[in-house]
Amino acid sequence: MRRHLAATAWAVAFVAAFTAPALLTLRSGEDSALASQLAVQAGLLATSALVCAVAVPSRLRSLTRALGIDGVLGVHRWIGMLAALLVLAHVVLVLAANPANIALLDVRHAPRPANAGVAATVTLVALVGLAVLRRRVRHHYELWRWVHLALAGSVLVLSALHIWWLGDLVHDPAVRTAFGLQAAVLLAVLGYRWVWRPVFDPRSEYTVRTVRPKSETASTLVLEPRRSSRHGAGHPTLTFAPGQFAWLRLRRSTATGEHPFTITSSAHLGLWVEFTIRHAGDFTRTLAGLRSGDSVWLDGPHGGFTVDNVRSTGLVMIAGGVGITPMMSMLRTLAHRADRRQHRLVVAARTHEELMFRDELESLQSALDLRIVEVISRARGAAVPDQLDEALLARVLPGRYRRNKFDYFVCGPPGMVTDVVTALDALDVRTSRIHTEQFDLV
């Protein structure tokens, strides 16, 4: 319920920010041609959409908790596309209002407001093109991310200069106030995200307690607040909901790489937090080499993939590969809470060796009413490989009547999440009961 209220409050705030400057110009009752008025409206809406598109992914905890990280990124992409369409509409309407305005596109002779507008439009087109190509450049994600941020910042600055140099709009006190408010809120959000939290907030610094190898390809990282190691134990660690994640950095500065990892420990452990990390590439392999006493920095908790957001008679958790990590935090927390409901866990992996937490899951079965189903797609010696499909889920799920009294948590690589959601849909599970998280921001 609180999650829906928060999501509604955020939606109202964004709609207000999006429409305010445009609505305020309507009030001035200008008597210019319709196309000119529409051009101004499209431009104002585009600027507000850009501001919202930058604010949405700025790691506002209440927003990531209300929408989940997949939801936040979906909204960000949607608003970004809307901003691009509005900018194109603005350009077309400026030309429709007066075809002689085509001269404004000649950067050598056009006045500076027009040049700033053209530069903002070209940069925005590059930004959208790069966003569409993001899956193709997935192996250079960090580089892609920095170019994306630089282009987004340039579009905002160029748009602000375009409006400022045009002058007419900022002379209207009401519109000036609306833009001023937007700019102040955006600067506060960005300052909190990029400066206060990483550089000044002492709670973001953690010390490595231990790094435990979990298997040949994964390790568990145990962290405690830096303040505990400096001033003696007892400083409470991150307060989080089971299933949430945090961004992890190896340096204080946000200019270094940051990667998201799910907290695997129970939400009631109190003094330290654990992450289980598969060594997928450079960054995750570096983590395996951390030593006890090293400093790392956390930005979190984030995300809405948590049992604490739902009320149901039981849970069905479906995990692919390292997607087991949020399920571990949820199950450990439920065991701490002596939860009595019925739960099912479906874990998919290529081989038995890849399955993580097998021993602990077995012991959790004595603390919880938990049924575990392992799905091994490349089991040695198996005549027919297991498949995580509709037929398997039909055997695992509760009967038709009780099916929609359970909540379903699905986590893993994007393809697996999509397939499972399609299968659940075919089994008549209501969409509102299905919660997903993809371990992929790209």
Ligand SMILES: Cc1cc2nc3c(=O)[nH]c(=O)nc-3n(C[C@H](O)[C@H](O)[C@H](O)COP(=O)(O)OP(=O)(O)OC[C@H]3O[C@@H](n4cnc5c(N)ncnc54)[C@H](O)[C@@H]3O)c2cc1C
């Ligand atoms: C919400 C969320 C929770 C996650 N939780 C876990 C977890 O508990 N345990 C675990 O082992 N993994 C988890 N991951 C995946 C983990 O973040 C990536 O495996 C890790 O960032 C890879 O970095 P790398 O440099 O070692 O590998 P690379 O080989 O550089 O990257 C492998 C893939 O990871 C993605 N990736 C790379 N860099 C980043 C980045 N800075 N931010 C986001 N994605 C990136 C890209 O898709 C890339 O193709 C999670 C991912 C998300 C989105």
